Amino acid sequence: MATAEFDRIADVYDETRRALDEETLNGIKEMLAKHDCHSILEIGVGTARVAMPLSKSGFEITGLDISKRMMEKAQTKGIRNLILAEGSKAPFRDQSFDATLMAHVFHLLQDPLSVMREAAKISRVGIFALIRKRPEGDNRGWPFFYGDNDLNNSSDTRIDSENEAARKIFEERRERFRKIAEKYGFKWDRAQRWRNWAREYEILEKYPPDDLKVVSDVVVNESFDERISRFEKGAYGFISSMPEEMRKEIIQEMRAYAASHPERTSQPRHEIYQVAMWKSKSLLL
Ligand SMILES: C[S@@+](CC[C@H](N)C(=O)[O-])C[C@H]1O[C@@H](n2cnc3c(N)ncnc32)[C@H](O)[C@@H]1O
Incomplete structure (x- = not known):
């Protein structure tokens, strides 16, 4: 595999x-x-x-x-x-x-x-x-769509202020993306x-x-554009294995979301x- x-x-x-x-x-x-x-x-x-x-x-x-x-x-x-x-x-x-x-x-x-x-x-x-x-212990997954797991657990003061906003933005999206996956019968464990x-x-x-x-x-600050571009390119195995239509629909969602939140253009990631x-x-x- x-x-x-x-x-x-x-x-x-x-x-x-x-x-x-x-x-x-x-x-x-x-x-x-x-x-x-x-x-x-x-x-x-x-x-x-x-x-x-x-x-x-x-x-x-x-x-x-x-x-x-x-x-x-x-x-x-x-x-x-x-x-x-x-x-x-x-x-x-x-x-x-x-x-x-x-x-x-x-x-x-x-x-x-x-x-x-x-x-x-x-x-x-x-x-x-x-x-x-x-x-440890964070198995929420789908970080691509709603944020990086690291932020949700981080105690790093450099990203704390961003942390709450990032969590909120992306958790809102999680349900939506789950629904898209369901619609296409895409199983991702x-x-x-x-x-x-x-x-x-x-x-x-x-x-x-x-x-x-x-x-x-x-702390790496990845812009939404970079994130969307990585997704568009099918940078990870699980993305490249999605049905094409599903991928397009998710990209549309990501773009629409980024456009409607011009105040947030990037997302920090602790590495x-x-x-x-x-x-x-x-x-x-
Ligand atoms: C995430 S990439 C890392 C590549 C490189 N080390 C880097 O840091 O950019 C993992 C690599 O391990 C290879 N790989 C995965 N399972 C392997 C296995 N059982 N034996 C040898 N290579 C394997 C993959 O084909 C892939 O090229």
Whole structure:
């Protein structure tokens, strides 16, 4: 399923994601350097959004992914060592690399631990993961239409004043979008989506990493236009799998809503990223 999903969105992936910011990149680099890791296998390398800047900084990168179309993008950026394979079946000898990196991949894996254990065998030092911290216990979903979950739970004073307004605006819309989904018989398992994100915390809780660091903490202000444009481009698998008419109807709704609320042109989103590191020997115990 993940193959089809990412093959479908490969063309718009980079233009609809934030480029890796300097803080996050430096955070990853520092963690790798601290643990003396230079040769890296990135599982779920995608379009090399992370791999390319690491490669430019002198790390030796091999990319692995199940989506051919995502890796074609990585190739055009100059990443040469690319392997089409499933993360749990990486075709390498034991200790072929210093480390394995996974950036925004855990939530897509049915069984992240089994992939980590396999990765541990081929990694001399350990496994590194870039993970977005998300608020716990919030499974409301549909953030695209009514706001980012993070805002609803945030205690961040930088966005508190915006928080209430954002919640109100988008919660008003939630019912409307639910109705549209119902009309088109579109089933989107929000709880499942949340469980997927929850896997990332569970891993941290069940298998405490040997090292963990928050590498960036920013409030991103996304304009309504950008949000609508991301939706129009079908930037995520669940959007690209909607019936065309349903997508159009939602876009119309979003536009009409933005036009009738000229006082609000953007929406803040709190993004916290952390890098976790597990030593191979801890995972192979
Ligand atoms: C959200 S993207 C992240 C790409 C890149 N690491 C980044 O941060 O931009 C997840 C990538 O993981 C790949 N992927 C998902 N499940 C995988 C698996 N089981 N084995 C290998 N790659 C997988 C997808 O094809 C996709 O390219």
